[in-house]
Every structure is written in structure tokens, then in C-alpha cells.
Amino acid sequence: MHKSDAPTSLLFVCMGNICRSPTAHGVMRHKARAQGWGTDMLQVDSAGTHNYHPGAPPDARSQQHAARRGYVFSDLRARQLQASDFATADLILVMDWDNLALVEAECPPYQRHKVRRLTEFCTRHDATVVPDPYYGGDAGFEEVLDLVEEACDGLLAHIARQRAQAR
Numbered sequence: 001m002h003k004s005d006a007p008t009s010l011l012f013v014c015m016g017n018i019c020r021s022p023t024a025h026g027v028m029r030h031k032a033r034a035q036g037w038g039t040d041m042l043q044v045d046s047a048g049t050h051n052y053h054p055g056a057p058p059d060a061r062s063q064q065h066a067a068r069r070g071y072v073f074s075d076l077r078a079r080q081l082q083a084s085d086f087a088t089a090d091l092i093l094v095m096d097w098d099n100l101a102l103v104e105a106e107c108p109p110y111q112r113h114k115v116r117r118l119t120e121f122c123t124r125h126d127a128t129v130v131p132d133p134y135y136g137g138d139a140g141f142e143e144v145l146d147l148v149e150e151a152c153d154g155l156l157a158h159i160a161r162q163r164a165q166a167r
Helices: 020-034 060-067 083-088 097-106 109-114 138-166
Strands: 008-014 042-048 091-094 115-117
Touching: 008 020, 008 083, 008 097, 008 138, 020 042, 020 060, 020 138, 060 138, 083 109, 091 097, 091 138, 097 115, 109 115
Parallel strands: 008 042, 008 091, 091 115
Antiparallel strands: none
């Protein structure tokens, strides 16, 4: 099997894996399926840098706001980033600078090229991070969705270009 034939593995990472990273996980999964990409092309996962909510479903507010846009990710469960994630993920997409620093500190040096901020794939917004909505109101969850949707579109285009170049 050629590398271009193997599925691309994405891991979205935030602090507790109940707001931003499961939102990105659910949005990316939805957008990939809408483009006809199955798990043979793209594998999506999410994790947190901290083990605050192991096994918990995504925050109800994240699910509620996402559902209004057609995304369902109630099946996801929070988990902490593991050492094995650095080997299995092709890209590790963090939500903010703190997550970036924490992930890079845990990541073996030879795999740090895999670690990127999700907002690097935004094409219209100039945000450098996906802000944490946990302690805020509805507007924060909507902003997360706006940024995540745009970044996921940019990321899908990036992966499609990479796959085409590898052929």
C-alpha cells in the first residue's frame, strides 16, 4: 500500500477534550463524510492535554450549538492524550498556545512536525487560536464553531492536495 493510499489520521487536542477538540472531531467527521471520504481515507480522533473528564461526553452546550448546524457528536468520549498518539497521528491539531506548548513538551522531537495549530488552516479568519468557550456564554460556542468549520474546510483541502501530490 502506498502512503497516499493509507488513511490520514488526525488528532484534535484541547485542554479537557469536552468542548473544542470534540467539536473539531465531530465537524471534521461530518465534513469528510459529506465529501465521500470514509475511514479508509481519513481517521479522526480527539484528546485532551489534561485528564479532567475521562469518559465524559462532550459538553452539552457544545453539542447543542453544533446540533443547530447539523453536527452530532454525542458518541464521543473524553480521553487524555497518550504517548501512542504521537506515533499513530499524521497531524496533531491543537486549539491554542497553551495546548501547543503542552503537546510539544510531550511529543518526541522527531514527531514535532506533526503538531500544528488548527487555526493555521483557516482561510478567512485571522484568529491564531480557537478560544476556550467553557466559562463563557453562547457567543463563545458559536465562535468555536465558526473557526472550526473554516479550519476543517482548509484542512480537508490541504489533505486532498497532499494526497494528489503523493500519487
